[in-house]
Amino acid sequence: MCTNNIYYPYQMKLTEIRDETHDIRTFKLEHVDPKLKESFTFLAGQFGLYSILGEGEATFCIASAPTKQGYIECSFKKVGKVTTALRSLEVGDLVGFRGPYGNAFPIEQMLRKNILFVGGGIGLAPLRSLIDNVLDRRAEFKAVTILYGARSTADIIYREQLAAWEARSDVRFEKTVDQLRPQDEGKWSGHVGLIPHILSKMSVSAENSVAVVCGPPIMIKFTIAELNRLGFNDSSIITTLENRMKCGFGKCGRCNIGGTYVCKDGPVFSASDLKGLPDSDF
Amino acid sequence: MKSYNSSIVTKQGLKQLIENILAHKYRLLAPKKSGEQLSFETILRAEEVVLNQLLRTMTTLSPKEVFFPRTEPVLRYTGQEMHDVEPPTPETVLFGIRPCDARGLELLDKVFTWDYNDKFYLKRREATTIVTFACSDQASVDEHCFCLGVGGDPTASSGSDLLLSTNGDDAFLLEVITEKGERLLNSCKEGVELQASDKRAADQLEAIKDRFVRKQDLTEVRHKMPEYFDSDQLVQETYRCLGCGICAMSCPTCHCFDIVDEPKAGTLGEGARVKNWDACSFALFTKHAGGHNPRELQCQRCRQRYFHKLAYYPQKFSEESLCVGCGRCSRSCPVGLDIYQAVTHVLGKGRA
Ligand SMILES: Cc1cc2nc3c(=O)[nH]c(=O)nc-3n(C[C@H](O)[C@H](O)[C@H](O)COP(=O)(O)OP(=O)(O)OC[C@H]3O[C@@H](n4cnc5c(N)ncnc54)[C@H](O)[C@@H]3O)c2cc1C
Numbered sequence: 001m002c003t004n005n006i007y008y009p010y011q012m013k014l015t016e017i018r019d020e021t022h023d024i025r026t027f028k029l030e031h032v033d034p035k036l037k038e039s040f041t042f043l044a045g046q047f048g049l050y051s052i053l054g055e056g057e058a059t060f061c062i063a064s065a066p067t068k069q070g071y072i073e074c075s076f077k078k079v080g081k082v083t084t085a086l087r088s089l090e091v092g093d094l095v096g097f098r099g100p101y102g103n104a105f106p107i108e109q110m111l112r113k114n115i116l117f118v119g120g121g122i123g124l125a126p127l128r129s130l131i132d133n134v135l136d137r138r139a140e141f142k143a144v145t146i147l148y149g150a151r152s153t154a155d156i157i158y159r160e161q162l163a164a165w166e167a168r169s170d171v172r173f174e175k176t177v178d179q180l181r182p183q184d185e186g187k188w189s190g191h192v193g194l195i196p197h198i199l200s201k202m203s204v205s206a207e208n209s210v211a212v213v214c215g216p217p218i219m220i221k222f223t224i225a226e227l228n229r230l231g232f233n234d235s236s237i238i239t240t241l242e243n244r245m246k247c248g249f250g251k252c253g254r255c256n257i258g259g260t261y262v263c264k265d266g267p268v269f270s271a272s273d274l275k276g277l278p279d280s281d282f
Numbered sequence: 283m284k285s286y287n288s289s290i291v292t293k294q295g296l297k298q299l300i301e302n303i304l305a306h307k308y309r310l311l312a313p314k315k316s317g318e319q320l321s322f323e324t325i326l327r328a329e330e331v332v333l334n335q336l337l338r339t340m341t342t343l344s345p346k347e348v349f350f351p352r353t354e355p356v357l358r359y360t361g362q363e364m365h366d367v368e369p370p371t372p373e374t375v376l377f378g379i380r381p382c383d384a385r386g387l388e389l390l391d392k393v394f395t396w397d398y399n400d401k402f403y404l405k406r407r408e409a410t411t412i413v414t415f416a417c418s419d420q421a422s423v424d425e426h427c428f429c430l431g432v433g434g435d436p437t438a439s440s441g442s443d444l445l446l447s448t449n450g451d452d453a454f455l456l457e458v459i460t461e462k463g464e465r466l467l468n469s470c471k472e473g474v475e476l477q478a479s480d481k482r483a484a485d486q487l488e489a490i491k492d493r494f495v496r497k498q499d500l501t502e503v504r505h506k507m508p509e510y511f512d513s514d515q516l517v518q519e520t521y522r523c524l525g526c527g528i529c530a531m532s533c534p535t536c537h538c539f540d541i542v543d544e545p546k547a548g549t550l551g552e553g554a555r556v557k558n559w560d561a562c563s564f565a566l567f568t569k570h571a572g573g574h575n576p577r578e579l580q581c582q583r584c585r586q587r588y589f590h591k592l593a594y595y596p597q598k599f600s601e602e603s604l605c606v607g608c609g610r611c612s613r614s615c616p617v618g619l620d621i622y623q624a625v626t627h628v629l630g631k632g633r634a
Pocket residue numbers: 047057058059060061062074075076077078079080081082083084122125126241242243244245267566569570571572573
């Protein structure tokens with residue numbers, strides 16, 4: 001083990017693989033070093049750099065909850081070199097991990113409030129860590145509402161998890177797809193339409209509430225606008241950014257928006273934080 | 283802080299000092315002609331250090347690569363096995379850098395120690411003693427230099443361990459700035475005649491200031507950022523940028539890098555994870571996996587470079603600008619882009 005090389009990853013063993021969609025896969029990873037497996041902690045919202053020797057590193061959030069100890073999960077979409085290489089791994093293979101990096105969701109500020117989670121596409125990954133964390137401490141929060149949207153029924157991730165949330169009596173769960181495909185006819189029980197539109201019809205109250213929004217940049221933009229219309233002020237809207245990263249700790253200069261480093265000052269921001277940043281840079 | 287101590291040393295004495303540095307098995311790096319360019323090279327014989335030349339011409343590339351090489355392994359691997367890498371750190375004397383470059387290193391220190399210490403940079407810094415040449419010669423300052431406009435000073439000692447400046451025709455003033463500098467001098471001064479003096483390089487500052495054609499203060503830009511961020515003037519100034527990245531490569535303080543795995547050719551499963559210089563002027567630099575690019579246009583990327591230096595860094599790390607005004611970027615830009623000119627235009631202060 002190496003302690004003073006900040007670029008040196010931990011080794012983690014791949015212990016479970018789940019296919020979420022045709023191009024999104026979830027890995028369950030456990031530290032090879034038993035001591036680390038015991039001592040490793042992180043906070044919901046943090047991220048890491050996952051790597052394969054010879055292929056490189058890629059940034060993913062930690063998608064499992066910090067309350068689930070002994071392992072972490074990540075879900076990734078196949079988009080390029082490293083994510084393609086990761087897909088070739090099998091249970092038992094090794095994955096490099098650097099992290100956890102970044103700030104975290106301000107869960108302490110959410111206690112005793114109504115929480116509205118809005119997730120779009122693979123943006124449910126960082127949200128899932130927080131939702132599970134909140135549900136594991138359910139009594140400390142008021143009403144919990146989850147709205148999840150995907151492009152089509154084929155793009156829905158964490159199906160089992162969604163069903164479990166939907167089945168809970170202490171959670172209001174809504175789901176939507178942008179469009180229905182012919183083969184979905186009669187099989188889809190959720191909404192059809194874009195997230196901000198569905199949100200506008202859900203009659204959620206902004207009173208004593210915090211909204212947490214994760215998804216692609218365009219969805220975040222329109223969802224924040226809709227939440228504002230519903231009466232949420234910017235400081236009670238929380239989101240995450242996914243600017244491209246290399247180092248994860250403020251050196252490589254890739255992730256900044258103005259003077260704000262997404263890797264160190266984020267990736268979690270409030271909508272009021274975002275509005276203080278130079279607009280066109282994210 | 284050590285109280286300074288200065289001495290006068292003749293040209294001959296300085297040559298002897300260089301001989302001694304070599305005799306003591308230090309690795310000596312100094313500006314040397316390499317093809318058409320002046321660059322920091324390993325010096326094997328004292329005559330290779332051409333004092334006159336080094337006072338007159340700025341190196342094309344900055345000395346940052348002594349500490350932050352353009353490419354370097356951060357780990358090596360053989361199959362599934364990883365090996366840590368130690369940066370090579372021979373005791374080094376970096377001789378003949380400019381005050382702007384020395385200050386640039388202090389600015390980089392803040393980045394490479396921000397909560398996470400980058401040992402590759404820091405170990406090299408520890409192993410290196412910096413002997414700076416103040417820009418005291420008639421010809422040291424050219425029409426691109428603008429250190430005065432970004433809080434610098436052509437005679438300043440910050441970042442240096444020893445500071446040399448000219449003192450008449452055939453002699454130099456040698457100031458000891460740090461204990462590290464003192465250690466180097468003590469170990470290498472046999473046969474070097476040092477005549478105590480109460481002068482300092484800074485005494486010449488007023489006279490040197492007159493040689494600058496670029497004296498506008500750029501630091502003000504940081505206080506009016508929102509206003510300048512969407513400046514049409516800046517778009518007009520920068521739309522012709524080619525995105526070649528030469529500015530960033532030659533800059534003493536640009537520190538963007540990429541991390542990639544490079545398999546070793548002709549082997550099965552051997553290679554290294556390397557840190558490579560990168561630049562915010564490259565179109566793919568910030569492109570997301572989903573295709574979205576926060577800085578889609580070349581003028582947005584130029585703006586990023588200028589404002590990172592003049593507004594974002596000061597906001598994040600200290601009141602200092604990340605640009606030290608060395609002028610390298612404008613000397614080398616193939617289309618004549620010029621941070622000083624662009625920013626002074628934006629500030630509405632007219633052409634320099
Ligand atoms: C904080 C954070 C959290 C994240 N969390 C997740 C997550 O949980 N799950 C997830 O799936 N993703 C996540 N991402 C995104 C993820 O990091 C990227 O999808 C991943 O790094 C892509 O790696 P890659 O090597 O497969 O892609 P690369 O090979 O690097 O390519 C990715 C994309 O970059 C562009 N590109 C790169 N090189 C070129 C080139 N030569 N020419 C043209 N275009 C090029 C293209 O758009 C390409 O599709 C997160 C990102 C951040 C910053």
